Amino acid sequence: MKTALTIAGSDCSGGAGIQADLKTFSAHGVFGMSVITAITAQNTQGVSAVENLSAEMVSKQIEAIFTDIEVDAVKIGMVSETKIIKTIAENLKKYQAQNVVVDPVMISKSGFDLLQPEAKEALISHLLPLAEVVTPNIPEAEVIVGMKIDTVEDMEKAALLIHKMGPKKVLVKGGHLTEDAIDVLYDGKKITHYTSERINTKNTHGTGCTLSSAITANLAKGANVEEGVREAKEYITTAIRHSLALGKGYGPTNHFYSLYQKAGMLD
Ligand SMILES: Nc1ncnc2c1ncn2[C@@H]1O[C@H](COP(=O)(O)OP(=O)(O)OP(=O)(O)O)[C@@H](O)[C@H]1O
Ligand SMILES: Cc1ncc(CO)c(N)n1
Numbered sequence: 001m002k003t004a005l006t007i008a009g010s011d012c013s014g015g016a017g018i019q020a021d022l023k024t025f026s027a028h029g030v031f032g033m034s035v036i037t038a039i040t041a042q043n044t045q046g047v048s049a050v051e052n053l054s055a056e057m058v059s060k061q062i063e064a065i066f067t068d069i070e071v072d073a074v075k076i077g078m079v080s081e082t083k084i085i086k087t088i089a090e091n092l093k094k095y096q097a098q099n100v101v102v103d104p105v106m107i108s109k110s111g112f113d114l115l116q117p118e119a120k121e122a123l124i125s126h127l128l129p130l131a132e133v134v135t136p137n138i139p140e141a142e143v144i145v146g147m148k149i150d151t152v153e154d155m156e157k158a159a160l161l162i163h164k165m166g167p168k169k170v171l172v173k174g175g176h177l178t179e180d181a182i183d184v185l186y187d188g189k190k191i192t193h194y195t196s197e198r199i200n201t202k203n204t205h206g207t208g209c210t211l212s213s214a215i216t217a218n219l220a221k222g223a224n225v226e227e228g229v230r231e232a233k234e235y236i237t238t239a240i241r242h243s244l245a246l247g248k249g250y251g252p253t254n255h256f257y258s259l260y261q262k263a264g265m266l267d
Contacts, residue, residue, distance in 0.1 A: 002220040003031045005065060006213060007058075007088055008077025008105075009038040009050070009114065015252030016042075016108075016206035021075060021213040023255040027235075028217035033069070035061040037079045037088075044205055044247030046110030052080050055087040062088070066095035072220035073099035075213050078114045082122040089126040099219035102131040102167065103212035106140050109205065109250055129166030133185075133225050135212045136162065138176040152182055152193070159186035169225050171215075175207060181237075183211075185229055194229055196237040203243035203251035210253055211236045 004025050011017035018034045025032030037058055041049040065071060074097045079085050092100060104123055106115045115123060124144060128134055138149045141158040144165070149158055155172040162170045163186050174182040183194040214235045218228030239253035246252060260266050 001029075001031045002072045002222075003033060003069060004073045004075065004213070004216050004220040005033045005035065005071050006075045006077060006216070007035040007037060007062070007079070008075070008209070009040050009080070010036050011040055011042055011206070013043040013205075013247065013252075015044065016209045017078060020206040020209040020252070020255075021077065021216075024210050024213040024235075025217050027255045027259055028214065028221070030072075030217040030220050033065055033071070035065065037084055040078075040114075042108065042112075043249065044251050045249035047108045047112035047114070050080060050112075050114065052084065055081075055083040058084050059087045059091055062091040062095070066091070066097075071095075071097060073101065073216045075101045075103065075216040076127060077103050077209055077212065078105040079123070079127070080114060080116050080119065082116070082119045085119060085122045085126050089130060092130055097130075099132050099216070100130050101212050101216045101219065102127050102134045103208060104128075104134060104136050104140050104144065105208070106143060124165060128162070131167035131169075132219065133169040133171055133215065133229070134162065134167040135171045135173060135208070135215070137173045137208055141172045152177075152184065155182075155184040156186070156191050159184050159191070163188060171229060173208060173211065175204070183229070183233060185226070187225065192226065194233040196233060199237070199240045201240060201243055203245060203253070204240060205250040205252050207236055207240060207253060210239060210255070
């Protein structure tokens with residue numbers, strides 16, 4: 001069985017972070033493993049607290065996995081502090097991690113800082129160069145390149161600029177624009193658009209985590225980035241279309257709809 005590792009924060013409400021990543025890996029038939037960087041207290045209405053683990057504990061978790069188990073792909077999600085970012089980069093180089101997907105998580109939908117502002121430079125200089133593909137949303141791409149993004153053309157410009165910072169490929173996600181949900185991939189040579197209709201729902205908690213872990217699962221199974229993103233986009237669109245009205249705020253996406261449907265378990 002292929003394996004995938006997520007290095008990210010825990011979302012106790014299960015919609016984003018480690019929990020979304022492991023559900024996505026399972027739904028793709030990939031064996032999921034996790035290195036937890038931080039515990040967050042959050043729900044569908046927002047984040048109320050973040051507690052980082054020590055850099056030593058993050059390092060020990062990575063060591064425990066890589067010294068024992070073959071890792072086919074790695075996703076990096078929320079990493080809040082500079083010293084944890086540096087530890088992850090050192091370890092992934094040491095163990096020659098393959099198929100690294102970096103989701104540069106910065107701010108939650110409710111406006112809470114999931115990346116300490118002083119750690120932005122470390123994320124850019126230490127994690128982006130390790131990435132097979134980096135998956136910023138529009139506000140994250142704006143911070144990384146220091147320009148305003150209002151259109152798909154702006155997303156393309158940002159993708160080209162981020163590519164110069166070291167990742168092999170860049171996927172700028174268009175969830176924050178208003179018409180169709182268009183994601184822009186730049187592979188160093190050409191631009192590809194992945195387009196879906198915009199689904200009218202407020203239940204989009206964890207969409208970014210889910211998309212990046214679906215790409216990771218697909219790379220673990222041997223897909224190239226273009227194929228991996230294409231399937232991941234279909235997966236997230238179905239998961240949003242059948243998202244769950246749990247909680248009082250922005251509910252989570254539905255990871256198992258397609259599987260349950262195939263298994264004849266839905267009405
Ligand atoms: N309402 C929607 N309808 C269809 N697709 C959407 C919608 N909102 C987001 N998407 C898609 O979901 C994926 C995730 O993009 P988004 O820009 O929302 O990520 P994000 O902001 O990092 O998410 P989060 O921070 O909640 O994890 C992209 O493929 C995007 O196009
Ligand atoms: C732990 C965690 N990672 C990422 C996000 C972004 O969706 C979140 N809300 N929580």
